[in-house]
Amino acid sequence: MACETLTAVDVGKNTSLNVTIRDVRQHSPEAIRTLQALLAGCACVKVDPKRPCFYELSGDTDVFYIYVSPVGGAIELLATWAKYETSEPLHLAKTAS
Secondary structure, X not given: OOHHHOOHHHHHHHHHOOXXXXXXXXXXXXXXXXXXXXXXXXXXXXXXXXXXXXXXXXXXXXXXXXXXXXXXXOEEEEXXXXXXXXXXXXXXXXXXX
């Protein structure tokens, strides 16, 4: 599987094959479970245009930044952050307050 062709379906296949998620930053067990659920289902996957094999997966409340090894498909959780959704651009939301 080439990294450039990775899709949400391909990532989900990795989890169904019991690929271990390597947590390199000691995230909470809840974050790991949430990532596993996203990988098993249909997650919104965004390819990092600057780094091959790096992806953002968006959940309901969090975004997960992962690396998927091109050799074997191992997944490393690198970072998480809160997902902020707004109906207007951030610079407009700040001036409206």
